[in-house]
Amino acid sequence: MSGTGVTVKKNVNFSEWYVEVVLKAELADYAPVKGCMVIRPDAYAVWEKIQEVVNQKIKSTGHRNAYFPMFIPEAFLKQEAAHFAGFTPEVAWITQGGDTPLEEKLAVRPTSETIMYDMFSKWIRSWRDLPLKINQWCNIVRWETKATKLFLRTREFLWQEGHTAHATAEDAEVEVIWALNMYKEVIENILAIPVLIGTKSESEKFAGALYTTALESIMPDGKALQMGTSHNLGQHFAKVFNVKYIGEDKKDHYVWQTSWGITTRLIGAMIMVHGDDKGLIMPPKVAPIQVVIIPIPFKGLEAEAIAAKTKEVAEILRAKSINTLLDDRSEYTPGWKFNQWELKGVPIRVELGPRDLKNGQVVMVRRDTGQKIPVKEANVVATVENLLQEIQDTMLAKAKALLDDKTTLVTNYDEFKHVIESKGGFIKAAWCGNPECEARIKVDTGATIRIRPFEKDTTKNICVYCNNEAKGGIVYFARSY
RNA sequence: GGGGCCGUCGUCUAGCAUGGAUUAGGAUACAUGCUUGGGGUGCAUGCGAUCCUGGGUUCAAAUCCCAGCGGCCUCACCA
Structure with a gap:
């Protein structure tokens, strides 16, 4: 790195180009703590814009912002087994306060389901209290062991987590899809990044969820980036945290829950998708200086x-x-x-x-x-x-062209492997639904199922790996960040 | 957690192989003055370095060895 301008071409050395743009455009800087970054004013302004737009959308639909503690008792995390198993490898623990060892260690929140739902169980009494729709803007800590990547992988990051409780499974389902579409609109309209939406496979779903829906985009280097998630938690957490209400039928019922989030990772996506050899290109709708x-x-x-x-x-x-x-x-x-x-x-x-x-x-x-x-x-x-509008539109169209260009339909495994190695990107392929095929593909190629589209496409219905019938039709594979 | 590369003024670097005289050199940035201004103006002066940290080898370490820390790339895991 030398001089004040970007010295690496985007299509020659993408990851170095990314680091240079982030540092030289003064979006972020490495902090003196390993794995941590400082979000500088120009990037923070983008985050504030995202907050502004998302706040408008969630508030106008009856969600309310609140704030919960960043310390979570160990026992809480442990209550939902799958949830605990999913997060424990990357939880930071507080074991001492001042000079005194803690009786029960405290997790620095990797996500807030447990501490929020413990409170929900206190607040929800009757069907009249539902739905409860709470959102929190906060920081999150996940103790990554390696490979800091500004905005994309840091030990601490900022996000928004919406948490709702509903009387019926249907209401929860509606909420999950509402949040997903809300994100799609924000990401496409404001950040000018087109996304694919759909459900995650079992192996990729949120720890403790019934199912996970997500938004995925493609980056210019051919790797996919998850842009946001919206989970249907079913009644798993309600049962372990005892979140119950008395229905109109005078009986006890567990609530149906959802949680959904987007993170400062979106800023990284914006940089990667839109930037060029001269540096950053800000979508007009988030640009701190237009x-x-x-x-x-x-x-x-x-x-x-x-x-x-x-x-x-x-x-x-x-x-x-x-x-x-x-x-x-x-x-x-x-x-x-x-x-x-x-x-x-x-x-x-x-x-x-x-x-x-x-x-x-x-x-x-x-x-x-x-x-x-x-x-x-x-x-x-x-x-x-x-x-300003035209630039916004052009940027989205260009990103859409990138997505199209980086999406390939394949019909057999040789083709699959060839595409992954050569151009990367999303690979549309039929999948039988067997987690074993999914796992083997991952071992072979590094690619995972990013999205199973909502609209079933069964024009190809032979599993790309095992050649058995693929009832679920075509799914999207990619290597990802 | 595994593998590879790297760490010298704020930044980018030369020097390191073959240890000693370069006062650790240059460029850029920064400060001041003049100049210039339609794609990173030019000149002058000035300021600026625990050579990542800690050990070791040696008469002598930026240079060789070990450990640690941090960064980048890559695999695993994740948002």
Whole structure:
């Protein structure tokens, strides 16, 4: 790594490119604690935007934010056997407070099901208390042993976890799908990343869930990234935490529960999917700076006129709630600033120099395409508004093309192995439903079933591995992060 | 947890093979001044290094050996 710009090409060395973009665009930095990162303001602003949009969606549907302790008694985690088995390898434990060893060690939450549902059992009495729909924004600790990857794998990360309790299985099911679709909309519309949705296989489902639904995207290196999950917990947790209500029928019933979450990993996906050799490209809807104005000054009278005009343009845009930065730093040349803001991924650059002043115009440059567009002064606001939307749309379309390009239908195992080795990506293949075939494929190729689509596609119905009948039809395999 | 690579001013690096004179050199960044300004301006001056840490070998260690820490790549596990 050298200089201030990105020195590695995205398609030459993808993982190095990723590290450079994250560090040089000042999105994150390595913390002095192993496996931990600092989320810097530009990336945190993206997270805040995600929070804003998700909060709007969950609050308008009756969910409420709350906060639960980050310390979870060991006994709680142990209550649901599968849940405990799933998480215990990566739980951080607190065994001492001050100088005193704890009588019962405390887990630093790897997820909050247990501590939340213990409280739910206290709060839920009758069918009138249902549904209970709680959400929490918090940090999570999972004690990874190795391989820190900024935003994608760190010991501590930020997320949102929704937890709901319902009177009926049907209501829970509706909630699971609601959350899944809510995520799909946020990720596609705001982050401009297309996703596949479906259910996880048994081996990939959340520890303690009845079933897990998930959103998966493909990264430019051909590896899949899980973008979010929504679990139907059935009554497993209700039974061990005794979450019961008295129904209209005057009888006791266990509640039906769901949990769902997205994490700061989404920011990593945004960087990987959209960035290019110059650095980051921010989708306009999450960009902390949507427009940067760069004056092209010259000595003499024009310098003042240009300064005044750029200020005027900045104010006009800000009045329309467009996040605008006027970069009038005198210590840097325009060319330097161009590179700097391209590295940071600002969607639109507005240049204003003597020529423009004379012509009553500005020059707009799209970050995603590099296209330069002269715009008459009177049309600046309308053009920026249109361009922001157009850039957002173009980015989604480009990411969609990536997804299509990285999705391959195969009919036999040789083809499967060939595709995994050559181009990677999602492999659509029929699967018989036997976990053994799934496990063998994983051992052979490293690929796992990422998604079983909701809409059954049975145009291929012979299992790609064992050649038996594949009633479930086609599923999506991939190597993943 | 396994395998591979790496660690020198804020950053990127030279030096390391074959231990000693380079005062640990350069570039960049940073500070000041002038200059310049439509794609990382140019000049000058200045500031800046426990050579990752701890042991060991040696008359002598940035350099050789061991251990640890941290990062990257990769496998396993996970969001």
